[in-house]
Amino acid sequence: MIKKLLLILLVCFSSKAHSQIINEKLVEKHLTTLADDQMEGRKAGSQGIEMAAKYIESEFERIGLDKFESQNSFRQSFSSKDMSLFNVIGVLEGKSKADEYVIISAHYDHLGMKTGEKGDLIFNGANDNASGVSAVLALAEHYKTQNINERSLLFVAFTAEEMGLIGSNYFGKQINPENIIAGINIxxxxxxxxxxxxxxxxxGFxxxxFGxxxxxxxxxxDYSLYPDPYVNFRLFFRSDNASLARLGVPAHTFSTSPMDKDLDYHKVSDETKTLDLFTVSETIKAIAIGTLSIVNGNDTPSRIVMKKDEPFK
Amino acid sequence: MKKIFFCFMFLGFLFNLNSQNLEKEEVQRVIEKFFIGFHEKDSLTIASTVYSIDFKLLSTSTAQDGKAVLSPMPFYSFLNVLLQRPSDANWKEKLTGFEIKIDGKLANAWVSYEFWVKGNFSHCGVNSFNLFKGDDGWKIVTLIDSRRIENCNLNSLTN
Incomplete structure (x- = not known):
């Protein structure tokens, strides 16, 4: 009897410990670091994005992720438009289906700085998209601790999204899309x-x-997911999921923002203090619960078929 | 003196009646807005009329074997179906009568309807709404409908 009680206690305690990995405090740490003025708006090719990449790398290291394709760096470096650019990729190898990949991604670049004006000049991009990167980091830590991923997980911070999905486009050319089971973009x-x-x-519900x-x-x-209500904004084509979707991967973007009413969108006022940490943290938890059956190999979403003449911008 | 008193009583009664009517109009407006969203496949308009956290959708019907069926439908399933509806599907829910009762922050609306698909009559029934008036006005908390094809007394014989 006592043994049983102890076992129950142990189970309760351990499951509690797991669910506590994703919390507002962790999210706030990631957000305030990535959206700090020091990062100067994380424009691709700038000093600021170098700092952001270093933070993501140090977190991947601390969490204990592996490097992609046995490289010696978490960076996937390439050049485009005379800039040296880098996606940051961490890997958690699958337990039984290691050659089936699920991508958990967010772009970490933003717009940089305004010039020639007084006042706040920095596009901090707290919502766009330090919040998404915070989710990628928190989910990496969550899954590392849980150790339940039968499939391999690739945690990817894409660069140069704001310049036209450049980082995810490059990434898409380096992989075999048939091995990618799903793309979870945030x-x-x-x-x-x-x-x-x-x-x-x-x-792209x-x-x-997938949805x-x-x-x-x-x-x-007590969390629910709805189809994108802003169909006219064509958001499915405007974020990094599109680079994978066009290869047939069921890759979609999770978002919460009220796009028609968000006064901080692409403004210098997109700062951590305008965000709701509860929304960020609860959404990350929901993504963990919602994608579990894909991560552990029980569900495989149907592939995406693009129409031939479908534009990508 | 008595006369003046009754005068005031009567004015008060009229005022009350009037504000009740304004409230009823407001409730009807929210329900009509729900159907604007429904017809235009606009989930944001629908979301703006419901009390999102607790919104419940249920349907009552009779199965082929005669059994009564109560089927709950999650709000997200409702929106899935709505948004995936082909644009040429042409669903039309005609609201044919409103009976609204209000007590304080609670309202009940009994709304009869006819459902038409591509100009053809499909079924009729009643939508029973419960609404709650919070800080941001009247919001729909529950919607239970009935669906039948008999005794429909079509108000609009043509589309």
């Missing part, structure tokens, strides 16, 4: 969704059954 999860607290929306898998997994939780 953008702007720092403001409460138009559907209320504890809700998010997913771009009806292009694969319905997430909804099913969230059924027991």
């Amino acid at each position: 953008e702007m999860i720092g403001k409460e969704s138009p559907f209320g607290p504890k809700t998010a929306w997913l771009t 009806d292009r694969s059954d 319905q898998i997430i909804q099913k997994n969230l059924e027991e939780s």
Whole structure:
């Protein structure tokens, strides 16, 4: 009897410890670091983005991720438009399906700085997209601790998204899309969704059954996922998921932001203090619960088929 | 003196009646807005009319074997279906009557309807709404509907 009680206690304690990995304090640390004025708006090719990359690398190191394809760096370096650019990639190898990959991504670049004016000149990009990178880092730590990923997980911070999805485009050319089971991209999860607290929306909802898998997994939780309400904004094509989706990968973007009402979008006022840490943290937890069956190999979302004449911008 | 008193009483009664009517109009407006969102596949408009955290959707019907069925539908499933509807599907829910009752922050609306698909009559029934008035006005908390094809007394024989 006592043994049973101890076992129950142990189970309770350990599951509690797991769920506590993702919390507002951790999220705040990532957010305030990445959106700090020192990072000067993280423009691709700038000194500021170098600092951001270093922070992401140091976190991947601390969490204990492996490097991609046995490179000696977390950076995937390349040049484009006369700039030297780098995605930052950390790997958590799958336990039984190591050659099946799930990508968890967010872009870490932003717009840099304004010139020739007084006042606040820095585009901190706290919501866009320090919030998404915070999610990638928190999920990496969560899955490393949980040790339940039957499939391999690639945690990717994409560069030069704001210049036209350059980082994710390059990444897409380096992989075999057939080995990529799903793309979980995260953008702007720092403001409460138009559907209320504890809700998010997913771009390209009806292009694969990815979204319905997430909804099913969230059924027991008090969080819900809705189809992207801003269809006219064509957001499915405007974030890094598009670079993978065009290769057939069911790759979608999670977001919470009220795009039609967000006065800080692409403004210098996009700072950590305008964000809702509860929304960020709850959304990351929901992504962990929602994508679990894909990560542990039980569900495989249907592939995306693009129409031939479908534009990508 | 008595006359003046009754005068005031009567004015008060009229005022009350008037504000009740204004509230009823407001409730009807929220329900109509819900259907604007429904017809235009605009999930944001729909979301703005419901009390999102607790919003419940249920449907009552009779199965082929005659059994009564109560089926809850998660809000996200409702929006999935709505947004995935082809743009030429042409669903039209015609609201044919409103009976609204209000007590304080609670309202009940009994709204009869006809459902038409591509100009053809599909079914009729009643939408029963419960609304709550919080800081941001009346919001729909529950929607339970009935669906039937008999005794529909079509108000609009043509589309």
